[in-house]
Amino acid sequence: MLVLILGLLLFLGIHSVRLFAADWRVAQIDHRGLLAWKGLYSILALVGLLLIIWGYGQARLTPTWLWVSPVWTRHLAALLTIPAFILLAATYVPGTRIKARVGHPMLLGVKFWAIAHLIANGTLADLLLFGGFLAWAVALYVVSRRRDRLAGIRYPAVGFSRDMIAIVVGLVAWVVFALWLHGLLIGVRPFGG
Known part of the structure; x- marks a missing residue:
């Protein structure tokens, strides 16, 4: 279950940056560049998605x-x-x-x-x-x-x-x-x- 939770936090977290940290996002884009930000964003989203898939699959084996x-x-x-x-x-x-x-x-x-x-x-x-x-x-x-x-x-x-x-x-x-x-x-x- 921990893997699922980590995946959700990572995936939904990166997709919520504009919601909770819009100024930080703009600062990161200004500092790193738009392409680097999109690359980091995509990698974190993909890792989060993979953790969700793996964690949910594991949780389905022994459901609560x-x-x-x-x-x-x-x-x-x-x-x-x-x-x-x-x-x-x-x-x-x-x-x-x-x-x-x-x-x-x-x-x-x-x-x-x-x-x-x-x-x-x-x-x-x-x-x-x-x-x-x-x-x-x-x-x-x-x-x-x-x-x-x-x-x-x-x-x-x-x-x-x-x-x-x-x-x-x-x-x-x-x-x-x-x-x-x-x-x-x-x-x-x-x-x-």
């Missing part, structure tokens, strides 16, 4: 159960991840009305993903992993939206076609992940089998 979710929550979780994938796609498709409306669709998508997995999973490792990501996404979303408002930042919407692209890409990615990749990578098939 906090609650047992009914089987139907797996299907509810699978459905709740649909908007998560669409929001993730909307992050990378420029000019969507989705991004214009929510500002930071990836963070909102992480919230959907985390809530979905908390509903269907009840171990201590699940609570740490998905609860940690949920708390991080909520805090960063609130701060990011406030920062956007104060700076007058708006995300322009180009047209409905951009939203359709994000929706189609998100749905295709969801189908591929739900039916094949989740079982292959995580070892759990959301729809059984």
